[in-house]
Amino acid sequence: MLQKFEYAAPTGRAEFLSLLAERGADSKLLAGGTDLLVNIRGGVMKPSLVVDVKKVAGFSALSWSASDGLLISPGTTINDLLRDRGVAERFPLLTECAHDLASYQVRNRATVIGNVVNASPCSDMAPALLCLGARAVISSKRGQREVPFVDFFKGVKKTVLQPDEVLERIIVPASSAGARGSYRKLKRINGHDLGIVGVALMKKDGLMRLGISSSAPTPILIDGLKEGASEDSVVAAARKAISPISDLRCSKEYREFMVETYVKRLLKEVA
Amino acid sequence: MMRITVNVNGNSYARDIEGHETLLRFLREDLGLTGTKEGCGAGECGACTVFMNGRTVNSCMVLAAEADGCTIETIEGEARDGKLSAIQEAFDRNHAVQCGYCTGGMVMSVRELLHRNPKPTIDEIKEGIEGNFCRCTGYQQIIEAVLDASGQLVPANKGELKYA
Numbered sequence: 001m002l003q004k005f006e007y008a009a010p011t012g013r014a015e016f017l018s019l020l021a022e023r024g025a026d027s028k029l030l031a032g033g034t035d036l037l038v039n040i041r042g043g044v045m046k047p048s049l050v051v052d053v054k055k056v057a058g059f060s061a062l063s064w065s066a067s068d069g070l071l072i073s074p075g076t077t078i079n080d081l082l083r084d085r086g087v088a089e090r091f092p093l094l095t096e097c098a099h100d101l102a103s104y105q106v107r108n109r110a111t112v113i114g115n116v117v118n119a120s121p122c123s124d125m126a127p128a129l130l131c132l133g134a135r136a137v138i139s140s141k142r143g144q145r146e147v148p149f150v151d152f153f154k155g156v157k158k159t160v161l162q163p164d165e166v167l168e169r170i171i172v173p174a175s176s177a178g179a180r181g182s183y184r185k186l187k188r189i190n191g192h193d194l195g196i197v198g199v200a201l202m203k204k205d206g207l208m209r210l211g212i213s214s215s216a217p218t219p220i221l222i223d224g225l226k227e228g229a230s231e232d233s234v235v236a237a238a239r240k241a242i243s244p245i246s247d248l249r250c251s252k253e254y255r256e257f258m259v260e261t262y263v264k265r266l267l268k269e270v271a
Numbered sequence: 272m273m274r275i276t277v278n279v280n281g282n283s284y285a286r287d288i289e290g291h292e293t294l295l296r297f298l299r300e301d302l303g304l305t306g307t308k309e310g311c312g313a314g315e316c317g318a319c320t321v322f323m324n325g326r327t328v329n330s331c332m333v334l335a336a337e338a339d340g341c342t343i344e345t346i347e348g349e350a351r352d353g354k355l356s357a358i359q360e361a362f363d364r365n366h367a368v369q370c371g372y373c374t375g376g377m378v379m380s381v382r383e384l385l386h387r388n389p390k391p392t393i394d395e396i397k398e399g400i401e402g403n404f405c406r407c408t409g410y411q412q413i414i415e416a417v418l419d420a421s422g423q424l425v426p427a428n429k430g431e432l433k434y435a
């Protein structure tokens with residue numbers, strides 16, 4: 001049994017933002033619930049109000065246009081993203097990261113935005129979004145601001161979001177469409193598991209980026225690499241950027257070793 | 272308290288619920304449909320898997336309030352007119368049920384898998400049921416049942432599936 005809370009499902013955007021302005025501090029947003037309800041059950045979070053974002057008008061759209069890029073909404077589930085052929089064609093790295101997230105029925109509920117606002121160091125979507133230069137459109141009653149994902153995460157489970165704000169849209173820029181890339185996630189088992197380390201590598205227009213999860217307090221981006229850079233220099237850049245810890249899943253040294261291993265493999269595999 | 276209307280296995284129910292009540296609890300305690308089980312309560316084990324508007328979900332991580340206006344299908348709706356479904360018959364034939372605790376959720380995931388992929392490979396079956404834990408069978412018989420239900424079980428190979 002979950003501890004008591006009220007449930008609200010506003011349908012209008014203005015009504016939703018007003019509710020957040022009023023109750024943001026003691027409320028939590030519900031999208032897929034695959035983290036939130038587990039946290040409430042475990043007593044980690046104790047909101048007095050849970051606000052369902054899925055019924056807000058326009059909060060479930062997933063769209064693409066050559067001018068605006070790919071727009072992802074709070075209601076967009078991981079499987080919505082995976083079922084979209086256009087996403088698979090234009091952003092194969094997003095599809096690959098999404099596919100590695102949890103199990104099928106969790107992917108039916110878990111959302112892309114939920115996976116990043118939780119700011120877990122082991123987020124599966126963050127490495128792809130960081131590599132692709134995605135931006136967060138953050139809204140509140142006070143107005144709207146845009147934050148690139150490279151500035152979005154502030155620490156373990158911490159982001160730039162204020163209690164009255166919602167990440168209303170992710171923009172994956174059209175300029176990143178066609179980027180080649182791949183994702184490697186180390187797990188304890190073949191089936192669904194949290195990542196021990198995750199490494200995404202993206203190549204486009206002579207440039208190369210790495211997005212790495214579970215190896216620092218936040219998912220991290222390593223930018224400014226040139227396609228064709230030597231293996232040693234890319235590995236050195238990755239080693240310098242990460243700061244893994246030892247925990248119940250594995251040791252710090254193993255994480256360092258596997259990041260290095262995945263970087264080397266991806267350099268060969270991503271043509 | 273709030274009132275929700277939910278269609279479960281073809282029957283419409285209107286009930287008063289609390290905001291913090293899960294769909295799982297609603298199905299089991301309010302409607303008495305105890306075929307859906309609680310295992311971990313955290314989305315790991317899949318014993319609580321049901322269909323919500325045609326997609327499988329872990330009902331322990333869905334609020335009953337979210338199901339307002341939705342169509343839910345549970346294991347109780349799998350057999351029709353007293354006859355087991357093809358998936359249930361295949362589970363029966365292949366001894367894919369031991370203690371039975373995971374079976375309701377497992378059958379839901381298999382139905383979803385065969386709906387989107389009528390001839391899954393062994394690897395695709397493993398992926399399709401990765402969110403459903405079975406602590407009895409070691410999965411061998413379940414995988415055989417899915418191969419059987421999809422018309423792919425070769426009798427000569429029974430019991431000798433190669434695990435990658």
